[in-house]
Amino acid sequence: MNIDKFKQQHIEILTCIATLRDLVKSGIRDNAADISRMIIGMSSTIKLHLAVEDTILYPALQATKNPALARMGKRFQDEMTSIALSYLDFARRWNTPATVAGNPEEFRADANSVLKVLYERMRKEDTDFYPVIEAS
Numbered sequence: 001m002n003i004d005k006f007k008q009q010h011i012e013i014l015t016c017i018a019t020l021r022d023l024v025k026s027g028i029r030d031n032a033a034d035i036s037r038m039i040i041g042m043s044s045t046i047k048l049h050l051a052v053e054d055t056i057l058y059p060a061l062q063a064t065k066n067p068a069l070a071r072m073g074k075r076f077q078d079e080m081t082s083i084a085l086s087y088l089d090f091a092r093r094w095n096t097p098a099t100v101a102g103n104p105e106e107f108r109a110d111a112n113s114v115l116k117v118l119y120e121r122m123r124k125e126d127t128d129f130y131p132v133i134e135a136s
Contacts (some may be wrong), residue, residue: 001057001060001133002021002036003057003130003134005086006049006052006053006057006130007034007126007127007130009045009048009049010049010125010126012045012120013022013042013046013049013118013122014119016041016042016045017115017118017119018039018043019038020035020039020042020111020115023038023110024107024108027099028100028101028104028107028108029104030103031072032097032098032100033097034095035097035100035107036095036097036099036100037057039090039091039094039095040091040095042090042091043095045086046084046089046091046118048085050062050080050084052094053077053080054077057073058073058076058077058095060075061073061074061133062074064136069133069136070133072132074127076125076129080121081129083117083118083121085118086114086117087114087118090115091115092111093106093110094107094110096112097123
């Protein structure tokens with residue numbers, strides 16, 4: 001199965017997270033407009049990524065003749081549900097400059113929590129999940 005597009009989307013999302021980190025370090029209030037734009041843009045990529053996973057990747061893994069891979073795919077899909085909901089809630093909450101600028105420390109705490117989980121999940125997919133898919 002070719003998963004190059006998934007890998008490329010991970011790179012795009014991880015780049016957005018790094019850019020957000022830099023913007024936060026440079027000042028949340030001063031960069032509120034750029035932060036909210038980055039969240040909106042990143043959300044588009046994440047939503048597309050999740051939709052393609054749910055409609056193509058995970059069903060293909062469930063249909064495979066490799067039961068271990070099917071179980072792994074199911075586990076990753078189940079784990080992603082709460083991560084996705086958490087991120088989408090974060091994105092809805094922080095998608096305007098006024099909200100970001102008006103609550104900088106709350107934004108920082110929320111971003112640190114949600115984006116850390118998202119970052120760790122993508123790294124886990126890159127190192128533990130995608131290589132198994134490619135090897136099958």
